[in-house]
Amino acid sequence: MQHKQDPSEGTHGDLLDIIRESLGLSDFADVLEEARRFLSLPQLEPVLNTPAPKLAPAPSGMSEAARRLLSMSSPLKGSLAATYLRSRSITDLRDTGALKFHPNCYYRVQGEDLTETWPAIIAAVTDLEGKVTGVHRTWLARDGGSKAPVDTQRKAMGDLLGHAVRFGVAKEVMAAGEGIETVLSLRQALPRMQMVAALSAGHLAALLFPANLRRLYIVRDNDPAGNGARDSLVARAHEVGIEAITLSPMLGDFNDDLVTRGLDALRAHIRVQLAPEDVSRFMTQDHVTRRSG
Incomplete structure (x- = not known):
């Protein structure tokens, strides 16, 4: 069965992708400007020394529903969600309070008036102040060994x-990527660095910057959408005086690297892409201690 991603994953139907394709726009800045016009959001004016303008919120009903779902979910530790992440070689789950588990999350079958329930990872999407603005759901197989056998395995x-799914405490250095598993894979090598998952290439390009951010690592997926998001984010970061450094995977993304090549190879690959002062600051040997202990 060919599985599809939700629009939030940046491959099918994302509002930004629809605008880009329908209007024939190639520049992410033009796409974002048109999206703001479509959503009746205020237009951006370049202002130095500010992270980005405030964006108008989505209808409150969706955000409220997201908060209710999050409140009905349980901790990640010891759950099928943790079992699934281990199957993707993600074992260091420190600072993953944004992730919860729901044993029976509703799933609506596409094109039919039918619902099913599957275990799911529930991820909190928050703004810069920590307010929950949405959730992302990843439906899992009943044994937690893989994603659920449904057409659209992820929805937000x-x-x-x-906004984004956030891991760790915001500081002056941060890494930002698209997918949750991609970002968590990088955190296996850099567990002390704050990271965020924007959930799609389009949303990564529009990510709001924390006020104290000075260096941004852009976690690139190895595809055209990932390249476009990187270029847009680099340009936006430079406009407000933030240093932007791209981290590129060996394969399609960093989870592919982690699963296929292993943690030691991932660490070696990342090490040479970091600013020298960040190697000792963020690249710890904790995993060696845990494995030998």
Whole structure:
């Protein structure tokens, strides 16, 4: 069965992708400007020394529904969600409070008035102040060994534009990528660095910057959408005086690297892409201690 991604994953139907294709726009800045016009959001004016303008929220009903779903979910530790992440070689789950588990999350079958329930990872999408604005759902197989055998395995709801799923405490250095598993894979090598998952290439390009951010690592997926998001984010970061450094995977993304090549190879590959002062600051040997202990 060929599985599809939700629009939030940046491959099918994302509002930004629809605008880009329908209007024939190639520049991410033009796409974002048109999206703001479509959503009746205020237009951006370049202002130095500011992270980005405030964006109008999505309809409150969706954000409220997202918060309700999150409140009904349980901790990640010891759940099928943790079992699934281990199957993707993601074992270091420190600072993953944004992730929860729901044992019976509703799934609507595409094109039919039918619903099913599957275990799911529930990820909180938050703004820069920590307010929950949406959630992202990843449906899992009943044994937690893989994603659920459904057409659309991941969906998001709520106010997503500019916001993200966040891991760690915001500081002056941060890494930002598209997918949750991609970002968590990089955190296996850099567990002390704050990271965020924007959930799609389009939303990564529109990510709002924390006020104290000075260096941004852009976690690139190895595809055209990932390249476009990187270029847009680099340009936006430079406009407000933030240093932007791209981290590129060996394969399609960093989870592919982690699963296929292993953690040691991933660490070696990342090490040479970091600013020298960040190697000792963020690249710890904790995993060696845990494995030998």
